[in-house]
Amino acid sequence: MLNYKHLHYFLAVARSGGVIRAAERLHLTPQTLSGQIAQFEERLGVPLFRRAGRRLELTEAGRLAQSYAEEIFQTGAELEELLRNGGEERFITFRVGIADVVPKFIAHRLLAPVLELPEAVRLVCQEDRLDRLLADLAIHRLDMVLADRPMPPGTDIKGYSHPLGESALAFMAAPALAARLIGEFPACLDGARLLLPGRDSALHGALPRWLERQGRHMRIVGEFDDSALMKAFGEAGAGVFPAPAASVPDVMAHYKVVSLGETEDLRERFFLISAERRLTHPAARAVSEHARAGLFAPTRSAA
Template sequence: MINYKQLHHFWTVARAGGIVRAAERSGLAPQTLSGQIATLEADLGVSLFKRQGRGLALTDTGRVALDYAEEIFRLGDELEEAIRSRASGRAVPFRVGIADVVPKTIAWLLLAPSMKLPEPMRIVCREGKFDALLGELAIHKLDVVLADGPMPPNMDVRGYSHKLSESTIGFFATPSLAATLQNGFPHSLNGAPLLLPGGEAAVRGPLLRWLDAAGLRPHIVGEFDDSALMRAFAEAGAGIFPSALAVGEQLCRQNAMVHLGDAAGVVETYYAISVERRLTHPAVRAISAAANEGQKPG
């Protein structure tokens, strides 16, 4: 059985980038750290480090071991936090990053199952750019990131994408704007003022291709990285609002919008991105389980 104390020494040295630096941070003697790592390597029958100039570098096996060690000690911290919270009656923190292209209504629908757990849960939401949130996730400041796309393959961050749900994209307008549109949908989009999600939104490309394939030429009056800002412009009557059906239909129920029609075949897909291949946080498991049971935003 692996010696977790030795594994922790290996983890400390790997993260510090060398034995001397790790010794300064941990307060242990360099000889102690070196001896513990040598014992671990002997027990495992592998080399975890190799000499590189005057320092150390991880071997391929060492990088694999570091990935597992990161997850082991992160889970240990999470376990300790959960037990302390339960013992003291405090709510378990659930730290969520929400990419700003994800509509607020969708975020709520996706997160709602986490609010129904028997143990008290305190949700902490952070909104921002997708890549910045992934950086927070990588250093365990977030438990999960909600986004409109999977983990980019070129990101130097270890993470796993868990598909939650998808929604067809519809077009919505205020009653006053809808009354001015000529012809039936989709021809009514020709020359009409249209709001578009910004370049970071995964649905932007498919939406533009759908318009082009249909031979439609709307007048693009605004582009928005923030979905809430685009919605605010739409509610003010600035332009037609392309949106997931769940969001637009909610506005229709409030008599703020009219549903013009749908972009057939254009869907927005939502993901939970975690540093775990196997979900362990109870709130993230609840979200994933609800999605697997077919509870879709739209």
């Protein structure tokens, strides 16, 4: 039987990245905590950590154990809260995986209807690479996944891709950088520095190919798995960056950048991936219906 005290100690070390800091938080000596972790690993029969310099890194088994431990203690906290309230407050937990290349404003707009449902819903968002999210979806740790691409072909994971909509692509930059660019869009892109979404993004290969077809030469100065980090660099004037045209007003207001222009030749697509062919979770249905009702309204092309 699983020792939950050991599981609690393991999670503390995993979150802290080391025994000493975790021991301080748990009010234990490092020697005692190390011994408890060793007993836990011996009981499970697999190593959960490996040393990387002065830090401890999770093994593959350790990452899996951490994901389950997080869920176990979250469920325990929900049970405690429910019982403390006399069982009066009941809610539906809706766990969503968000591929880290999906723009945050798009994710927010897609998920906003969940919190407007008549049922009490607790939204739990987990951001990660698509392959890891799909693995969690397969073992029902997630109710759905938001992605910029459908299920990868040839994957062993059973899942279904539900199109939510698509948007033209805008190119954005800090005002000072935009003022130095010469010509109308897309000619103004020539010679500019480009911030490119990471390899997990559908745009990673499509955007350079489009630029080549247009005869535009941009210098890629950074690649970003996290869309918000890419925009933060763009706000600082590091380069031009792409964003869905549907999110341009939000991006302009939040990051104080300007739009250089849009193209319909490149489109960002968004999908709800579920383990079921027919959506049954009320929150997943709300996301799908809201998106289809016009979230991605057509925008006028600038090129």
